[in-house]
Amino acid sequence: MSTKSGSRRQSGQRAANGQNGSRSTNRSAFSWGSPQTGAIAAAAVAGAAIGLAANFGRKLFVQGMGATAGDWSEILTAEHAAALAIFDKIEATSDDQTSARTHLLAKLDYALGKHALQEENVVYPALREANQAHDADALNGEHGYVKTYLYELKRMPKDSPEWIARIRDFRSMLEEHMRMEENEVFPTFRDTLSEEQNGKITAKMNREGLKLA
Secondary structure, three states: OOHHHHHHHHHHHHHHHHHHHHHHHHHHHHOOOOHHHHHHHHHHHHHHHHHHHHHHHHHHHHHHHHHOOOOHHHHHHHHHHHHHHHHHHHHOOOOOOHHHHHHHHHHHHHHHHHHHHHHHHHHHHHHHHOOOHHHHHHHHHHHHHHHHHHHHHHHOOOOOHHHHHHHHHHHHHHHHHHHHHHHHHHHHHHHHOOHHHHHHHHHHHHHHHHOOO
């Protein structure tokens, strides 16, 4: 073999090695285990965690606005007042303000839905455990009428006099429901419980509220 042939062969091997090394470097740059991808994945995880934390913080803030009212009975009474305030705004609208009525009805639906979840999943079961099933069942049954009113109001034309008349019927029914809770059932039940028991109901109710906050 001549020196010139050996030199050409060695040069070819070096070139091939260089190309292989380049391809290997390129592959590692886009592989799942590369430093760049690891950094991107870490940033994505961190971003998701921040998003989850922000959402949970928002939930705590929304629920906390009601929770600052006091114990479970006082919180529910404050939520009653907030719902009635939405009724006030709805009743102040005119027939041509259909967008405002739709928006306010959605707010009312949300407020009453969150409120009902807390009562149905915590307070009414606690009433039944305390041998007050009659009151619990009566109040829970009235929640069915609340859902019926909301169902009808969502589907009725918002610019008709019948719609606002239905709103007033709904409010009248709901105010009677609230009076029964605030003046009869809840104060009596709360007074039979210890401070610790009332605290447990409050904590459980706030956890339920967080589900829809």
